[in-house]
Amino acid sequence: MDRRGPLAEHRARPRRQGAGARPRDEAAAAAGADVYVKGPLDIKLGPTYRVPDLAVVHGPAARDARARRARAYDAADVLLIAEIVSPRSSSERTGRVDKVFEYAQAGIPRYWLIDLEPEPCVVVRELADDGRYHVTGTFTADLPLTATGPFACELDPAALLD
Secondary structure (H helix, E strand, O other), X not given: OOOOOOOOOOOOOOHHHOXXXXXXXXXXXXXXXXXXEEOOOOEEEOOEEEOOOEEEEEHHHHHHHHHOOOOOEEHHHEEEEEEEEXXXXXXXXXXXXXXXHHHHHOOOOEEEEEEOOOOOEEEEEEEOOOOOEEEEEEEEOXXXXXXXXXXXXXXXXXXXXX
């Protein structure tokens, strides 16, 4: 495992350059969690689908979906979504507004928004009892992210540019 944390190897680059192409199961396993970590990954949100840059899915549900050769994973089995925002792009509003609403409506407990400009930053949101995401932290190179769920990990946002 990378010394900067289990998710540090997930480099934030445009999807065409391979962002999220490698599973992170081994990182989660090292943290003692039974989860499937991969990106991009098809997630079923009711009648629609989204393809987040990174998703953490409950392990047994992920194995069942793969055994059934399911086209997508059910939102109910997703523990965390991470999206990389591309500033000044047509998808910026989608990541900052639309997906926040859609993932909350689907009941996904955690949403991380990764912004690389002007400096790497991760905004962590958690689903509250009111059915909306609330920001629980903003993490930068000066304040690395230490998460406890869905598994314990540390992430230095500056490492996303390495």
